[in-house]
Amino acid sequence: MAYAVTRSLGRRYIRVYTADFLPGSMSSASRYSSGSFLYPSPFSQQSGFVETLIEKLKLHCCNVLIPVGEETYLIAKHKQRFLQHTGMAIPDYDQILAAHNKDQWGALAAQLNIRCPAVFAIDDIRQGRVADLPFPLLIKPKQGGGGWGIVQVDSPRELEALLGRQEHWGRPWDRFFVQEKIQGQTHCVAMLFRQGEYRARVGYRQLRSYPIKCGQATLRISVEHRGAEESLQRLLEALNWHGVCQADFIIENRSGAAYLIDVNPRFWGSLAQGIACGVDFPYMVYKIAARGDVPPQDSFRTGVITRWIGGDMAAFVPSLKEAGSKIAFLREYFWPHRRASHYDDLSISDPLPFMYWMADALYRSVKKRGGKSRSHESLEGIWE
Missing domain, CATH: 3.30.1490 (Dna Ligase; domain 1)
Incomplete structure (x- = not known):
């Protein structure tokens, strides 16, 4: 996600500083990063994270801050303090909690006649x-x-x-x-709002994912589904949303109806898909934060295929085991009839970030074999 933001803004000659609480992040290796730094963990050292980030914002004279992962929630919790030093386009903390708690947004969705499991x-x-x-x-x-x-x-x-x-x-x-569990195919919708008003959207269908049955899309194609798009738009309008939000739907096999199953009140893993479809969410967020607004964008390119190579590599073995026809899977994996036109993590003109990812993946694989693997704290978030 951070690399998609870095690449999007850097290609527009906007100076970008990247940061993380772990060394060796992909974005820090990008040719589009003008500099990088480490901050304390936003999960286990929250006060240190806030103080360090504000100090760095002032040091580098940053006029816009774009958080991408769950650190977005902590920044939203201290939103007014950050806005004294920089521009942002993120929701308020109470809005984030309303959308983030998977067992709570269902009540609001039911009031809005949005189908949910x-x-x-x-x-x-x-x-x-x-x-x-x-x-x-x-x-x-x-x-x-x-x-x-x-x-x-x-x-x-x-x-x-x-x-x-x-x-x-x-x-x-x-x-x-x-x-x-609703039986059907996963369809994702992402949107950008400004103070409760729609600004942009993209929709895509997951073709492969990692983890293979419930994870982030590694191969996807942009398609429209008006039912899913209208459902997310109603939800975000009701929340008076500000910033980006992505939601997962299951399109039921029998009826074709869209069931809302998950909401991500921040940037999402398949962010590169929207950019490839002509909806440059990072740049639009930048313009809202720096200049106040952007013109609404009513459409996106359909039929665009994108691929997260790192995730697809990680999913290869479990996907092969699950495949009904091993030969058909191998043929589609290595010689697809429709090739991806864009990649999340690999760029010939900016190759170092992918190399950093490969090194980190190898390190994590060694740790896992040593019995030290655990879901990362950035995925486990406890926010209240």
Whole structure:
């Protein structure tokens, strides 16, 4: 995400400084980064993060701050303080919480006649207060991203065995809820709003993902689905949204109806898809933050295919195992009939970021084999 922002603005000759709380980030290696620095973790050292970032904003005379991951939420929590030093286009903290908590936005969606899967509280199921559960079900974290903690449950016996454990993924059960699984294909919609008013959108269908059943799209194609787009627009208008937001829908196989299953109140993993479709979200966010507004953009290019090579590489082995026809999968993976026209992480004119990613992926692979792997704190967020 940060690399997509860096590349978008840098190509427009806008000076960009990149930052992270971990060394060796992709964006710091980009030719479009004028400089980079480290800050304390926004998850475990929140006060240090805020103070350091404000100090760096003043030092580099930055007129716009564009957060991309869950650090967006902490910055929104201290929004008024940051706005004294720089421009931003992000929602208020209470808006973020309303959209981020997966077990809460369903009530607002229901009021707006937006289709959503049924959700159930873990305690209600354990106490026998729920009858006739619609299997298959998904156990999902109330907060967090990247596909961590999501498990499909196909039968009452399997659910009973799972809920009989003291923890799930090493975390207490109050971090999770249960959601009905809608059978269909994943369709994503991303939008930009300014103070409750629509400015831009893009829609795309996931062709492959990592993790393979519940993760971020690694291969996608831009398509329209008016039902999904209208649903997200109604939700964001009701929240008086300011900034970007992305949502995942399942297009039900039988009816073709769009069911809202997830909302990301920040930049999203497939950000490069929108840019490739002619909707340059990073630049539009920059202009709103620096100049106040941008003209609305009513359309995007459809049929555009983009690929996240790093994610596709990570998903290769599990995808091959799941494939019905191994030969057909290998043919489509290596010699696709429709090739991607844009890549999230690889650029011939800016190759170092991808090399940094490869080195980091190798390091994480070694740690995982050593038994030290754990979902990253930037994916686990606990915000209240």
